[in-house]
Amino acid sequence: xxxxxxxxxxxxxxxxxxxxxxxxxxxxxxxxxxxxxxxxxxxxxxxxxxxxxxxxxxxxxxxxxxxxxxxxxxxxxxxxxxxxxxxxxxxxxxxxxxxxxxxxxxxxxxxxxxxxxxxxxxxxxxxxxxxxxx
Amino acid sequence: xxxxxxxxxxxxxxxxxxxxxxxxxxxxxxxxxxxxxxxxxxxxxxxxxxxxxxxxxxxxxxxxxxxxxxxxxxxxxxxxxxxxxxxxxxxxxxxxxxxxxxxxxxxxxxxxxxxxxxxxxxxxxxxxxxxxxxxxxxxxxxxxxxxxxxxxxxxxxxxxxxxxxxxxxxxxxxxxxxxxxxxxxxxxxxxxxxxxxxxxxxxxxxxxxxxxxxxxxxxxxxxxxxxxxxxxxxxxxxxxxxxxxxxxxxxxxxxxxxxxxxxxxxxxxxxxxxxxxxxxxxxxxxxxxxxxxxxxxxxxxxxxxxxxxxxxxxxxxxxxxxxxxxxxxxxxxxxxxxxxxxxxxxxxxxxxxxxxxxxxxxxxxxxxxxxxxxxxxxxxxxxxxxxxxxxxxxxxxxxxxxxxxxxxxxxxxxxxxxxxxxxxxxxxxxxxxxxxxxxxxxxxxxxxxxxxxxxxxxxxxxxxxxxxxxxx
Numbered sequence: 001x002x003x004x005x006x007x008x009x010x011x012x013x014x015x016x017x018x019x020x021x022x023x024x025x026x027x028x029x030x031x032x033x034x035x036x037x038x039x040x041x042x043x044x045x046x047x048x049x050x051x052x053x054x055x056x057x058x059x060x061x062x063x064x065x066x067x068x069x070x071x072x073x074x075x076x077x078x079x080x081x082x083x084x085x086x087x088x089x090x091x092x093x094x095x096x097x098x099x100x101x102x103x104x105x106x107x108x109x110x111x112x113x114x115x116x117x118x119x120x121x122x123x124x125x126x127x128x129x130x131x132x133x134x
Numbered sequence: 135x136x137x138x139x140x141x142x143x144x145x146x147x148x149x150x151x152x153x154x155x156x157x158x159x160x161x162x163x164x165x166x167x168x169x170x171x172x173x174x175x176x177x178x179x180x181x182x183x184x185x186x187x188x189x190x191x192x193x194x195x196x197x198x199x200x201x202x203x204x205x206x207x208x209x210x211x212x213x214x215x216x217x218x219x220x221x222x223x224x225x226x227x228x229x230x231x232x233x234x235x236x237x238x239x240x241x242x243x244x245x246x247x248x249x250x251x252x253x254x255x256x257x258x259x260x261x262x263x264x265x266x267x268x269x270x271x272x273x274x275x276x277x278x279x280x281x282x283x284x285x286x287x288x289x290x291x292x293x294x295x296x297x298x299x300x301x302x303x304x305x306x307x308x309x310x311x312x313x314x315x316x317x318x319x320x321x322x323x324x325x326x327x328x329x330x331x332x333x334x335x336x337x338x339x340x341x342x343x344x345x346x347x348x349x350x351x352x353x354x355x356x357x358x359x360x361x362x363x364x365x366x367x368x369x370x371x372x373x374x375x376x377x378x379x380x381x382x383x384x385x386x387x388x389x390x391x392x393x394x395x396x397x398x399x400x401x402x403x404x405x406x407x408x409x410x411x412x413x414x415x416x417x418x419x420x421x422x423x424x425x426x427x428x429x430x431x432x433x434x435x436x437x438x439x440x441x442x443x444x445x446x447x448x449x450x451x452x453x454x455x456x457x458x459x460x461x462x463x464x465x466x467x468x469x470x471x472x473x474x475x476x477x478x479x480x481x482x483x484x485x486x487x488x489x490x491x492x493x494x495x496x497x498x499x500x501x502x503x504x505x506x507x508x509x510x511x512x513x514x515x516x517x518x519x520x521x522x523x524x525x526x527x528x529x530x531x532x533x534x535x536x537x538x539x540x541x542x543x544x545x546x547x548x549x550x551x552x553x554x555x556x557x558x559x560x561x562x563x564x565x566x567x568x569x570x571x572x573x574x575x576x577x578x579x580x581x582x583x584x585x586x587x588x589x590x591x592x593x594x595x596x597x598x599x600x601x602x603x604x605x606x
Contacts, residue, residue, distance in 0.1 A: 009172045009198040009533050010205050038566060055385070058396070066378060073371045074321045104564060105261070108332035108606065111225035111374045114381065114390075115201030115397035131201050133225045133374075134333055134537065 186216025196532030261563025323372025332606030
């Protein structure tokens, strides 16, 4: 399983999984994409590069997901998937996606929150949790 | 968790552990059952642990789980020992409601509902990614951030003086300083002035269905069957980015260790960072006021094409997500405090100077949107609210079902059919957004309004029912 959604009355809470930190972040991006676009298939013909850092894995994850929202709002770029490389507390990623105007979106995400956020090892894999303000 | 019943509709979480004050929950038994089901009470407790909080961490009858503070959460902080927390305001700074009265009657609209819904939907961008046709330079945007709805009326000539006079803060929060808003926030906001956004935001045409307080209704210019319009939106990407920026800055400056939820990161009110956040938050609040002013202008233009003689006037405009410096009476003495309202409405009683002069003798208008397709209410604030809840009341029905749950169980197409059957025209960005915002996903607005009336923290003036709904 790449990610799953959990109950949250007001907003959207998800957990993502990965065998390493890169995959964990890539799967978190897929969860975010599913919230924004539902099950719509987004073409991945265009490419953007983003770089973020953080004070810990949680804030790096937060900043990474925020950057994807920023691309959508300011450059009208919707991601299909990402290729993430984490080194220490620095992240660079190639984001594959398309012009957002080519799709009908279902859900706005206002922000990535720090509420109940975590990144941890559990049963031999990495798990993270994020609450999105929608 | 221990929860003591104090009296009808009042419950207390006694002080324990790191709590500085008690938690107070205002809810009917029925509403409390829902509140208990998620993490609302835990979040009330977390807020009670913040430094400088006065009297109690409060949850109102429509409260539900949020992030950091619960939605429907109110807390006041001492100006010297207290903190200001972006998580206590929320990302959608000044998510708010503006109510417009018209000189139309219900029967004037009935034949034209479908055409009107299409026309308004085309004119006023809503939903994800629909940009605004309102072009503005960066320099001018800075002026909007510092001048709010007042600037849009006075300088851009979109509206009349009464529009901002009848807006909370007279349409412009003081202490706004655009230099405290990041480039990133500006970049997100610049194309979004004049857009409704998505989620629970909407534009509705309603009619006055019932009047409870004739005197107040007359002062608000309300009559039975009169057509009313309601705009619900906020500060869009600009506000979201302001919150994110200052959460980050406060983490860097003060850390988050010792906080029960990382989202509760904060800064002392009088610290440099605390003041900077307030100035940036005020800019975002002004963006939201300006946003609704531009939408009001477009609504006027569009409605004129259907009804050349139409008159549209602002009744009032209230903030739902905000922090403010206000004077309150504590142990018999007047004192300035910093009140955080997250998913809550100010509800000042008669006489307060913050209330527009036209309404000052009866109390502040309180606008409570119902969930999609259900009734909305106009109330007035009371002295009782100033005693109990820092002059605050509910902001809506409040969710009871998660969005994921609503999506699993409800279909947008069916919800549209149900609304059509009730005589309501609806247009939404997607079926999914209809399902997410379905009335079934919310608490019963009538129960919520009854509870605040019983508590005396606001008084019913009129009930409104929708005829046309535009959802993001």
